[in-house]
Amino acid sequence: xxxxxxxxxxxxxxxxxxxxxxxxxxxxxxxxxxxxxxxxxxxxxxxxxxxxxxxxxxxxxxxxxxxxxxxxxxxxxxxxxxxxxxxxxxxxxxxxxxxxxxxxxxxxxxxxxxxxxxxxxxxxxxxxxxxxxxxxxxxxxxxxxxxxxxxxxxxxxxxxxxxxxxxxxxxxxxxxxxxxxxxxxxxxxxxxxxxxxxxxxxxxxxxxxxxxxxxxxxxxxxxxxxxxxxxxxxxxxxxxxxxxxxxxxxxxxxxxxxxxxxxxxxxxxxxxxxxxxxxxxxxxxxxxx
Ligand SMILES: Cc1cc2nc3c(=O)[nH]c(=O)nc-3n(C[C@H](O)[C@H](O)[C@H](O)COP(=O)(O)OP(=O)(O)OC[C@H]3O[C@@H](n4cnc5c(N)ncnc54)[C@H](O)[C@@H]3O)c2cc1C
Numbered sequence: 178x179x180x181x182x183x184x185x186x187x188x189x190x191x192x193x194x195x196x197x198x199x200x201x202x203x204x205x206x207x208x209x210x211x212x213x214x215x216x217x218x219x220x221x222x223x224x225x226x227x228x229x230x231x232x233x234x235x236x237x238x239x240x241x242x243x244x245x246x247x248x249x250x251x252x253x254x255x256x257x258x259x260x261x262x263x264x265x266x267x268x269x270x271x272x273x274x275x276x277x278x279x280x281x282x283x284x285x286x287x288x289x290x291x292x293x294x295x296x297x298x299x300x301x302x303x304x305x306x307x308x309x310x311x312x313x314x315x316x317x318x319x320x321x322x323x324x325x326x327x328x329x330x331x332x333x334x335x336x337x338x339x340x341x342x343x344x345x346x347x348x349x350x351x352x353x354x355x356x357x358x359x360x361x362x363x364x365x366x367x368x369x370x371x372x373x374x375x376x377x378x379x380x381x382x383x384x385x386x387x388x389x390x391x392x393x394x395x396x397x398x399x400x401x402x403x404x405x406x407x408x409x410x411x412x413x414x415x416x417x418x419x420x421x422x423x424x425x426x427x428x429x430x431x432x433x434x435x436x437x438x439x440x441x442x443x444x445x446x447x448x449x450x451x452x453x454x455x456x457x458x459x460x461x462x463x464x465x466x
Contacts, residue, residue: 180225187234187340190227191313195336199227203250204281206274207290230283235340238262243346246309249285249339253297256284263346265374266300268357273297275366285339291325292368294394294438296359298325300374301342302391302399309341310334318343325398349378349386356455360447362438369394370439373451377409377459384412385459394439395431395448402430413460420456427452 182199184190193199200222202208212220229235235250240261247256256262257270257279273296274282287295288308298321307318312334321342324331333339347353356375361367372393380386388409392400405426408419433444 182225182227184227184232187232187311187338188313190229190232191311191336191338193227194338195313198224198335200224201229201289201338202226203230203283203286204252204278206278206282207286207292229285229338230281235285235338243348245344245346247284247342247344249288249341250283253279253282253284263300263304263344263355265303265355265357265376266297266344268355269296269300269359269372269374272359272361278366284342288321288324288342289331289333289339291327291329291331291398293328293396293398294369294372295399296369296372296393299372299391299393299399300357301344302401303374303376303389304344304347305389306345307343308339309343310337311340312336312338316340322398322401327397347376347378350381351379351383351386353378354459356458358451358454360451368438371395371433371444371448371451373448373455375452375455385410385416388459390427390452390455392427392431392448392452395433395444397432400430402426405430409456409459416456416460420453423456424449424453 182193184193209220212222214221230250235248237248238251239246253270257267284297287297301321306321308321308324310317310319310333326332354377359372360370375390377388378386388406390406405423408423428449431445431448433441435441
């Protein structure tokens, strides 16, 4: 079993991170699985672990008019119970793993694990979340799309920790329309075959003012296309007219793989169908003239 550091404060944690080759650990629900060796054997981890899950600085949620800031080590169960957390993020958490695991797992771990199928990451893309990264010398804010650089890869520095996630609260003069779907083998403890998180902001007349569509597990990282999203604006009539072109664009944009959970062909087909469902709902939600 690896050695542990259990710092008393974030400052101490950052000093340890700067001075020693350590692996940060929050809930451990990804880390232990990745390093498992088999029944009865402890996980094989070759560096000391730096525990961050108990740090009060990483367990706070701060509320503002237009955004919330969630500490990287706030457990999912707290976020699920908090109605001030955007609905679409809570929808993803409600289908993530199972209740016991949600008491340990964290947004910070989901992000830093950088799986293209990470369920809570998909809504964070749709909401344009930014990540606060800290070292002993610097604090920087990085859009989530720039932090996650590929499957299992991030731009987190060797001396940095993810400390918080800044999540804009979506709003529109005519309200917002959120759409989240996860396709898995079963309802609990199943990783996604694919997922979609989409948010549309409605204007005063009920028209779609802007839309964000994030697709999980259909590309090396969660996929967004601002160019295609720009076509999802206007009245239901305009969206109807653009529908097949938008769906064609997403069919081209996705680059899914075959793996033990699903096939590339299934993922492509279902991803396009889910975008279609979102567009259908939008047309219903907006006021027809
Ligand atoms: C049975 C089971 C079911 C699961 N179901 C799902 C599911 O449905 N959907 C899903 O998306 N995931 C699922 N997972 C995966 C996992 O639970 C989540 O990804 C969870 O969010 C990981 O959080 P954690 O706190 O446990 O991360 P950890 O395992 O502690 O860490 C994960 C990675 O992030 C790094 N890290 C953690 N915190 C920080 C930090 N603050 N700064 C820098 N690096 C950090 C660690 O070094 C490690 O590389 C499941 C796992 C299990 C075991």
